[in-house]
Amino acid sequence: MSRFHNVAAGGLVASLLVAVGAGIGLAAPKPQAGHAAQPPAVVKKIGIGREATAEEIAGWNISVRPDGQGLPPGKGTVKEGEPLYVERCAACHGEFGESAGRWPILSGGAGTLASHDPVKSIGSYWPYASTVIDYIRRAMPFGAAQTLTNDELYAITAYVLYLNDVIKDENFELSDRNFATIKLPNQPNFIDDDRETTEKAFWRKDPCMKNCAAGEPKIIGRARTIDVTPEAGKGPKVE
Amino acid sequence: MSEQQPPKSPTSRRAFLKAGLTAGGAAAFAPSALAGALGGGDPANQPPNIPEWTRSLGDGVAVRAYGKPSKHEAHVIRRDVEWLTASRESSVSFTPIHELDGIITPNGLGFERHHSGIAEVDPADYRLILHGLVDKPLIFTLDDLKRLPRVNRAHFCECAANSGMEWRGAQLNGCQYTHGMVHCVMYTGVTLKTLLGEAGVKPNAKWLLLEGGDSAAMTRSLPLQKALDDVLIAYRMNGEMLYPEHGYPARAVIPGWEANMWVKWLRRIEVGDQPWHHREETSKYTDLLENGKARRFTFVMDAKSIITSPSPQAPVNHKSGLTVLSGIAWSGRGKIARVDVSLDGGRNWRTARIDGPVWDKALTRFYYEFDWDGRELLLQSRAMDETGYVQPGKAELRKIRGVNSIYHNNGIQTWYLHKNGEIENVEIS
Missing domain, CATH: 2.60.40.650 (Immunoglobulin-like)
Structure with a gap:
């Protein structure tokens, strides 16, 4: 992320300002080698698309950020959330967030991330509580998205955070006013993409062409022995 | 002889191979069946005989108003691995890359990844809202997008989880399953830069949020720098309008970056000054390392x-x-x-x-x-x-x-x- 921040803070914004300030709505896009020429550069704004009304935007703008931007007004307690969760969520996620079958697990797994069998739950893995309320708001319950009231949303979120021991008091009332105070424990363990430094060795001038490893190669693993491949000839029916 | 001949429509190439070897072995004792047995198929349709499709008329024009591959290619389809996911609505199917050549994937064969099933969007009701840190929030219809200057770009689209089942060793026996979450089509659309230029981006803008209109309202944060570089809002693939499973009528094309960011059924672009850290860039699509730390925003797909x-x-x-x-x-x-x-x-x-x-x-x-x-x-x-x-x-x-x-x-x-x-x-x- 920092890379982008740095770039954005420097040359990028400056060039944008020039472009926008000069009334250049469209600069020529970068050509793709091997493809035909680019479209004509347009010198000023084209003026296609009408102004979106505040009401239109409000109806679709459901995104919530870690700093609390986008939180809808509302409130709900852990206690209020429990029956809602049991009714609307538990069939897939399990009564305690432990997951039923292959549906996503919501709780548990503390201390497992560095093990051979990591459990990536909200409490053990997710960096931000805002992600929980944002995701429930936009996509849950599965198959009945965007049907919860704001108060139901806060109550269910409070209960899910309670299942993860992030909220410990069942009388706690979660709201847009206190939401930003909720922190998840694993947040410091996320690092920005560092492949270009930690994997620098993968940029090689002259990859080995002859006698690149000693001895005969040995087969150490076979997909066949695991036997989980769908059978040949079987598959979805096509008309 | 008939029981020694290969099946006319083999269910798999492996079955075909086995049948072919059997027939080949028998052929040494039956020279008259040599041609058919060695190359497979029905000798009645091979020289010196006149095949059935030469002796009769076939379908006329427009009988197949929208063409499909030969019935003998019916096995060339997207397939899924049922044990991978809890439901087909939130799952993945794989491109049959072992059956394709060249670099362009046919429109009906590109792998699918849906989070809440395929949104069936009525193009008359399609709207794209562009708002946030802009001079003027805009709303576009599909016709609006088509009136803006067009570009054509062929790009691969690869799921970040392609080959993900192979981290601990060889698991799936077929490149459709090990490497089939990739496709490559020619997109037609408008550059995101054009749209942003129409709205006018505020100086403090650094990130965009792309949001789909499906039942997952799938979102990803996208650095503004990439948006201005080569991102498209596409409505056509290989000349045709996007297929519903690929985001009809409009999707994001983020060249070289993980497919999850290529938001389908695109309905909203929000301009902001920081990433949103939504589910698909925190809980998912972050790369857990051995020490328990996780890489995030690993957008680029390595060679x-x-x-x-x-x-x-x-x-x-x-x-x-x-x-x-x-x-x-x-x-x-x-x-x-x-x-x-x-x-x-x-x-x-x-x-x-x-x-x-x-x-x-x-x-x-x-x-x-x-x-x-x-x-x-x-x-x-x-x-x-x-x-x-x-x-x-x-x-x-x-x-x-x-x-x-x-x-x-x-x-x-x-x-x-x-x-x-x-x-x-x-x-x-």
């Missing part, structure tokens, strides 16, 4: 290649002699510069022949023709891109990324070619 034929689902149908090895290579950092092939499990490499266009962040087709002596081989391919990145071996990759990452597995694949032409997904030391 990768795979031999698509021969491969477990596309065995060798001859016992020896000239053999065509074919595969695809791609890199999210630019063009493919070179592909090397090994027949001995990575001990020695030769440079493959690239044929067809070599485009920026697109699939590139390579071939290697060799005289197979009928012995067992360990086939591998290794891609290099124009930045000098060389596709690593699986052991090298695991050394840095561990085996818990799920995402971004671009290690070198090994296929074990047996004497009978069968191929097996293996890992070697």
